[in-house]
Amino acid sequence: MAERIMMKGNEAFAEGAIKAGCRFFFGYPITPQNEIPEYMSRRMPEVGGTFIQAESEVSAINMVYGAGGAGARAMTSSSSPGISLKQEGISYIATAEVPCVIVNVARGGPGLGGLTPSQADYFQAVKGGGHGDYHMIVFAPGSVQEIIDLMYEAFVTADKYRNPVMVLADGLLGQMMEPVVLRDWEDLQIPEKPWASTGMVAGKPQSVINSLGLAPEELENMNIRLQNKYRTIEENEVRYEEDGVEDAELIIVAYGTSARVSKSAINKARAEGKKVGLFRPITLWPFPSKRLAELAEAGKRFMTVEMSAGQMIEDVKLAVNGKSEVEFYGRYNGAIPSVTEVYQAIMKSFEGREVHK
Amino acid sequence: MKQVFGYPESLQNRPNHYCPGCTHGIIHRLVAEAIDELQVREKTIAVAPVGCAVLAYNYFNCDAQQAAHGRAPAVATGIKRALPDRIVFTYQGDGDLASIGMAEIVHAANRGENITVIFVNNAIYGMTGGQMAPTTLPGQKTTTSPYGRDTATTGYPIQVCEMLNTLKAPAFIARVSVHDPKNVMKAKEAIKKAFEYQVNGKGFSLVEVLSTCPTNWGMTPVEALKWLENNMVPVFPLGTFRSLEEVSK
Amino acid sequence: MTLEGIFAGFGGQGVMLIGQLLAYAGMYEGKQVSWFPSYGPEMRGGTANCSVVVSDEPVGSPVISEPDLLVAMNRPSLEKFEPMLKSGGMLFYNSSLIHVTPKRTDIQVIPIPANDIATELGNAKVANMVVMGAILKKTGVVKLETVVSVLKKTMTGNKEKLIALNQQALEKGMELVG
Numbered sequence: 001m002a003e004r005i006m007m008k009g010n011e012a013f014a015e016g017a018i019k020a021g022c023r024f025f026f027g028y029p030i031t032p033q034n035e036i037p038e039y040m041s042r043r044m045p046e047v048g049g050t051f052i053q054a055e056s057e058v059s060a061i062n063m064v065y066g067a068g069g070a071g072a073r074a075m076t077s078s079s080s081p082g083i084s085l086k087q088e089g090i091s092y093i094a095t096a097e098v099p100c101v102i103v104n105v106a107r108g109g110p111g112l113g114g115l116t117p118s119q120a121d122y123f124q125a126v127k128g129g130g131h132g133d134y135h136m137i138v139f140a141p142g143s144v145q146e147i148i149d150l151m152y153e154a155f156v157t158a159d160k161y162r163n164p165v166m167v168l169a170d171g172l173l174g175q176m177m178e179p180v181v182l183r184d185w186e187d188l189q190i191p192e193k194p195w196a197s198t199g200m201v202a203g204k205p206q207s208v209i210n211s212l213g214l215a216p217e218e219l220e221n222m223n224i225r226l227q228n229k230y231r232t233i234e235e236n237e238v239r240y241e242e243d244g245v246e247d248a249e250l251i252i253v254a255y256g257t258s259a260r261v262s263k264s265a266i267n268k269a270r271a272e273g274k275k276v277g278l279f280r281p282i283t284l285w286p287f288p289s290k291r292l293a294e295l296a297e298a299g300k301r302f303m304t305v306e307m308s309a310g311q312m313i314e315d316v317k318l319a320v321n322g323k324s325e326v327e328f329y330g331r332y333n334g335a336i337p338s339v340t341e342v343y344q345a346i347m348k349s350f351e352g353r354e355v356h357k
Numbered sequence: 358m359k360q361v362f363g364y365p366e367s368l369q370n371r372p373n374h375y376c377p378g379c380t381h382g383i384i385h386r387l388v389a390e391a392i393d394e395l396q397v398r399e400k401t402i403a404v405a406p407v408g409c410a411v412l413a414y415n416y417f418n419c420d421a422q423q424a425a426h427g428r429a430p431a432v433a434t435g436i437k438r439a440l441p442d443r444i445v446f447t448y449q450g451d452g453d454l455a456s457i458g459m460a461e462i463v464h465a466a467n468r469g470e471n472i473t474v475i476f477v478n479n480a481i482y483g484m485t486g487g488q489m490a491p492t493t494l495p496g497q498k499t500t501t502s503p504y505g506r507d508t509a510t511t512g513y514p515i516q517v518c519e520m521l522n523t524l525k526a527p528a529f530i531a532r533v534s535v536h537d538p539k540n541v542m543k544a545k546e547a548i549k550k551a552f553e554y555q556v557n558g559k560g561f562s563l564v565e566v567l568s569t570c571p572t573n574w575g576m577t578p579v580e581a582l583k584w585l586e587n588n589m590v591p592v593f594p595l596g597t598f599r600s601l602e603e604v605s606k
Numbered sequence: 607m608t609l610e611g612i613f614a615g616f617g618g619q620g621v622m623l624i625g626q627l628l629a630y631a632g633m634y635e636g637k638q639v640s641w642f643p644s645y646g647p648e649m650r651g652g653t654a655n656c657s658v659v660v661s662d663e664p665v666g667s668p669v670i671s672e673p674d675l676l677v678a679m680n681r682p683s684l685e686k687f688e689p690m691l692k693s694g695g696m697l698f699y700n701s702s703l704i705h706v707t708p709k710r711t712d713i714q715v716i717p718i719p720a721n722d723i724a725t726e727l728g729n730a731k732v733a734n735m736v737v738m739g740a741i742l743k744k745t746g747v748v749k750l751e752t753v754v755s756v757l758k759k760t761m762t763g764n765k766e767k768l769i770a771l772n773q774q775a776l777e778k779g780m781e782l783v784g
Contacts, residue, residue: 056460058428058431059464066439072435088425096422177629178668208423210421
């Protein structure tokens with residue numbers, strides 16, 4: 001087995017990107033993700049890459065748009081208020097179908113909010129955020145190792161579908177340290193990008209990276225093409241992890257940090273004989289709706305645990321479509337739910353339901 | 358028979374959408390000629406703005422990327438860093454560059470990005486229908502300054518060249534005009550020089566081109582050219598503000 | 607076996623460092639570990655703290671609501687975290703700086719005159735290592751040799767000369783509770 005090293009989540013985003021062949025990073029300082037640009041500023045020169053501390057989040061995402069449109073593996077990172085600023089660029093990037101990776105190490109909002117971890121950017125990440133009918137593919141890592149692995153998957157998937165991929169974490173995942181194994185991806189190769197705007201060299205036809213469609217029919221066709229692509233992504237790219245759902249009566253649906261806390265709470269409740277399992281979406285878009293619908297059909301009930309006022313719960317409710325009960329437990333002031341709190345929420349959910357089906 | 362005039366290879370042979378008498382057409386041609394003469398068309402990537410020139414990629418015969426309003430210098434930065442041997446230029450209007458995109462242009466210039474910026478200043482927002490621009494002249498009437506630009510509440514026209522010339526990094530900064538043939542020739546010279554700077558790896562180059570907007574100014578094309586000469590040139594003095602050789606003297 | 611610990615003190619008292627040291631040592635001994643710091647404005651003034659989990663199982667929550675172990679290097683830390691400690695948990699507190707006694711009676715209270723011992727050793731900065739030594743002895747969660755090998759890996763360059771002093775401090779801490 002390869003050597004384990006301790007790594008901070010934020011450093012893992014950065015090194016994971018480098019391992020995935022990313023050589024262009026454009027960012028702007030904001031807590032709690034500053035270790036990412038700091039790491040990149042040190043590391044990019046070592047691997048012949050480019051680091052630019054942009055003048056703003058807005059410029060950073062547009063630099064990503066430029067570099068991605070020129071065929072490079074490029075990324076930016078920020079935290080909630082900064083991600084809001086990037087939405088214009090993300091909408092353009094999604095529409096112009098430029099592959100790139102955007103990391104959001106989210107913090108408590110709304111507004112300037114605070115610096116502590118939050119999952120309140122779920123809607124922004126999965127429902128658009130910017131204007132228009134577009135989707136980012138959204139990965140939600142649950143550990144530092146998974147950050148590294150998903151950064152690779154993020155770049156591969158971005159290139160595969162010519163689509164921006166967001167890796168959505170929170171300040172806790174960014175700041176925590178865990179042992180990781182760094183690997184060199186054997187199949188690492190950046191695909192040919194004939195669509196890229198790289199110059200009309202040797203008779204290559206003109207490439208225009210563009211999101212403009214002034215004629216209504218042209219714009220509708222562009223949207224139809226995007227929607228068809230999104231259906232393909234929904235068909236092929238759903239990722240999730242299940243733990244103890246088979247015999248479960250109650251399934252906790254949680255991602256990222258919430259899933260970690262829930263896991264500990266579930267262990268405690270299991271020790272008390274409660275049949276409770278964990279369903280952890282790894283892709284937030286596409287959302288694992290099909291599987292949740294199956295579990296609802298099988299008679300399971302659900303509780304989402306979120307560091308927000310309840311955002312993902314809407315997707316869970318849509319997925320189960322009234323066939324099952326969906327409860328919620330959350331903290332939404334930038335606070336992290338404690339194991340005890342989640343445990344108590346689970347136990348409460350079982351009160352008065354002791355009759356097993 | 359010797360051909361004495363033709364279409365530059367770097368310009369697509371198709372009608373454009375610009376209003377009659379608008380000087381965008383002349384400026385497009387000058388840019389295309391400069392690219393042709395430097396023989397860099399195949400290596401060139403244009404960045405189109407939001408504004409009247411949003412469709413510039415339909416006219417320039419080179420690869421292109423369309424940028425969000427004001428963001429062209431950031432997009433160009435990304436392209437140039439990814440492909441340093443390519444020639445990257447932005448083509449931006451006054452609202453795009455000097456209002457919403459002020460941060461992007463200042464910082465691209467300040468980094469000394471090896472890109473070329475063609476800045477078309479016609480003292481008005483053209484595409485959106487004639488609103489006040491950061492370069493609108495004092496007293497000039499627009500759809501959002503119907504009583505004339507009031508300097509007491511809206512300030513003064515921003516002199517982009519002068520402002521960027523306070524920075525250390527830029528290699529070439531010039532302001533030209535296209536209101537008569539003599540000035541068109543000078544404009545061509547400056548635009549070509551700006552691209553030469555990039556080809557030679559000298560760093561950031563910008564040419565501000567004073568341009569007309571007969572439609573939104575409410576004038577005939579000829580009146581507009583006269584108005585530019587009589588009203589804009591005194592506020593935006595023509596000349597070369599920076600060229601690296603002169604600085605290094 | 608799972609050990610969940612909170613390490614708290616003023617910024618500069620080295621609580622983040624000994625938390626990391628424990629996590630690293632756990633990792634080198636093949637265990638699952640996590641380290642999570644308080645961050646943001648808390649880093650400046652007030653109390654800094656970090657949560658460390660060392661376990662044979664994959665780590666669930668890296669945030670701890672009922673620690674098995676609490677290190678309080680100053681009084682505000684003691685007051686903030688003492689109520690959270692699990693019944694039967696261990697409280698190591700810096701009795702050089704904390705002149706009140708912990709209130710709880712359902713926990714093991716281990717006073718360590720960390721600053722006094724460190725000063726005797728010639729450098730007040732190793733007070734954290736004295737506490738770390740006591741933790742090693744009391745919990746047996748990782749071995750002294752592992753901790754020393756982590757120090758050797760991480761303290762390079764002009765810090766190398768401080769390894770011996772740190773090791774001495776660890777050993778003093780162990781003796782104290784031995």
